[in-house]
Amino acid sequence: MSDKSKLKEIEALSFEDALKELETIVQQLERGQIKLDEAIAAYERGAALKALCERKLAEAKAKVEKITLSADGQVTGTEPAGLE
Amino acid sequence: MSDIAGEQKSGHNLAEYSVSEISTALKREIESLFPRVRVRGEISQPSFPRSGHCYFRLKDEGAVLDAVCWKGTIPRLSVRPEEGMEVIATGRITTFAGSSRYQIVVDSLELAGQGALLKLLEDRRKKLAAEGLFAAERKRKLPYLPEVIGVVTSPTGAVIRDILHRLNDRFPRHVLVWPVAVQGERAAGEVARAIRGFNELPEDGPIPRPDLLIVARGGGSLEDLWAFNEEIVVRAAAESRIPLISAVGHETDTTLIDFASDRRAPTPTAAAEMAVPVRSELRASILDQARRLVSGMARELEQHRRSVLAAARGLPRPQQMIEERAQRLDDRGERLLQAGKRLIEIRQAQVAQAGLRLRSPLTQIDAKRAELLSETRALNTAWLTYRRCELDANEQHCQKLARLQRQSQMALDGFLQREQVRLDGAGKLLDSVSFKSVLARGYALVRDAAGVPMMEAATASPGAAIAIEFRDGKIGARITDAPPVSATKPARPAKKSGGDQGSLL
Structure with a gap:
């Protein structure tokens, strides 16, 4: 798997999966039962996962929209909810 | 008429x-x-x-x-x-x-009436449960961190505000509100429509499809909450492909949608808490993971570095390794060469030895001769030794013999002298009677060719060679048939005396 496709694959991960994998990698590294080249690859992946998690965290912002419906009940779109 | x-x-x-x-x-x-x-x-x-x-x-x-x-x-x-x-x-x-x-x-x-409502509720619950709508295996896991949350509730009132407020406290998210009536005759239809509507949103459409739904309503009487007991709502909730949290009424209120939903929240606020984790905690957790990742990697690298160093200590210098091997190669090469030579030598020696065993007759003769020679020498030596010993031994005998000889010689000499004297006397006497003395008186002795004295004339045949001895010597002569010149008395052949032959004893 090339680096690019690896990165792409990480991008597709959910926050939870990324965090879980990061935890797994950290545990493997901390146990020290890992080959050096694997350790390096794991570290790189861990770093990418961490970046993804941080970005997902940083992306968190509230956006509240209200679904608008046509007269016959079809979804026409959204509008700012203006609830707060 | x-x-x-x-x-x-x-x-x-x-x-x-x-x-x-x-x-x-x-x-x-x-x-x-x-x-x-x-x-x-x-x-x-x-x-x-x-x-x-x-x-x-x-x-x-x-x-x-x-x-x-x-x-x-x-x-x-x-x-x-x-x-x-x-x-x-x-x-x-x-x-x-x-x-x-x-x-x-x-x-x-x-x-x-309440009793009738409750009975109806129970009957309906049993019926829907028998259909399997509430089965545990239908329950889906809520996403850990939904990107978009769809909320089905009244756009006015405390419920939506409570939800949004708690969401923002924990983890602000994109929220889509589908406004519905939560009470009254239209409520059930609208709620069901909203749940289905969210599910029907295309994955990549202009309106993002929520990955979590919250169906919420504040507290109220059984009748107020009745829309959430309606079959159409319960079915919509059960059929929702998007995980759904129901949050209808207060904690003590249970509506049928709660059985069909994937999670039941006692209050709308609790639904918001179920929906998202706390961002600050996650951030701390990720920072911790990141720190452990770095330190774990550092420790890992350090450990490998130490392993490498430890292994390197045991690693000989390449130069040395090469030299050692080169030396071994030289040694083996040399030995190979030597081995070749030695093999030839050994073979040669074997051949020579075989050749030695295969000696030519001449050599054998030579050897035997040499052996014989040496044996001869040894024999000679032994002989000489023996002779020397014998001579030594005989020396005395010899001396004794010599002495005896001398004594006997002296005795003999004496005897001989005496005998000589006697002999001389006899000789003189003999001489006086010898044919020589006859010859000296002028007679001659004739001998035939064989030297035999010729005594008779008859024996003398004409032509025969004869020898005539005179006092002073001998001459040769031949007999002729001529008559004798003078008759002379034939000389008597003198008898030889032992004058010069004298016996030793």
Whole structure:
């Protein structure tokens, strides 16, 4: 798997999966039962996962929209909810 | 009329109605009497023909009342008519002239009383549970961190505000609110429609499809919450492909949607807490993971570095390794060479040895000769040694012998002297009688060719060679047949004396 496709694959991960994998990698590294080249690859992946998690965290912002419906009940779109 | 009346022979004074007239009169009368009534009864034989209207009967122990609910009204009904349902129907009483019936045209239906509601609820729960709508295996796991949260609730009121507030406290997210009535006749339909509507949003459409739904309503009476017990809502919740949290009423209120939802939240606020994790905690957790990642990697690298160093200590210098090997190669090469040579030498030696064993006869003879020579030498030596010993041994004998010899010689000499004297005497005597002395007196001795003295003339044949010895020597002569010149006395051959032959003893 090339680096690019690896990165792409990480991008597709959910926050939870990324965090879980990061935890797994950290545990493997901390146990020290890992080959050096694997350790390096794991570290790189861990770093990418961490970046993804941080970005997902940083992306968190509230956006509240209200679904608008046509007269016959079809979804026409959204509008700012203006609830707060 | 008058004509008809006039024809009445019986004298009746009653007005005569046609069926239609009486029916119309009744209809008018009844409708004016009961324009709006509430009738309590149990629903029996509900039917929903293709026309879209709904027919059923209300009954109690003693009577039956036909009921009809027009198509346009049905969506507004808070309860759908079901067999055995205890309801209070509100509407007007009218008649159906076509078959001489009266009936109630229902505007609205409500369940009759708590007990009836609870019984209905329980019956419905059992029915839906039997269909498997509430089965545990249908429950989906909520996403850990949904990107978009769809909220089905009233756009006004505290509920949506509570949810949004708690979401923002924990983890601000994109929230889509699908406004619905949460109470009243339209509520169930709208809630069900909203749940389905969210599910029907295309994955990549302009409106992001939520990955989590919250169906929420604040607290209220059983009747207030009734929309969330409606089958249409429960089915929509059960069928939702998007994980769904129900948060209807207070903690003590349980509606059927709670059985069908994937998680039940006791309050709308609790639903928001279930929906998202706390961002600050996650951030801390990730920072911790990142720190451990770095330190774990550092430790890992350090460990490998130490391993490498430790391994390197045991690693000989390449130069040295090469030198050692080169030396070994040289050694082996040399030995190989030597081995070749030695092999030849060994073979040569073997050949030589074999050759030695295969000696030529000459060599063997030489060897034997040499052996013989040496044996001879040894024998000689031994002989000489022996002789020397013997000589040594004989020396004395020899000396003794010599002495004896000398003594005997002296004795002999004496004897010889004496004998010589005797001999001389005898010799002189002999000489005086020898033929020599005859010869000296002038006689000659004739001998034949053989040297034999010729005594007789007869023996002398003419031509024979003879020797004539005179006093002073011998001459050769030949006999002739001529007569002797003078008769002379033939000389007597002198007898040889032993004058010069004297015996030793």
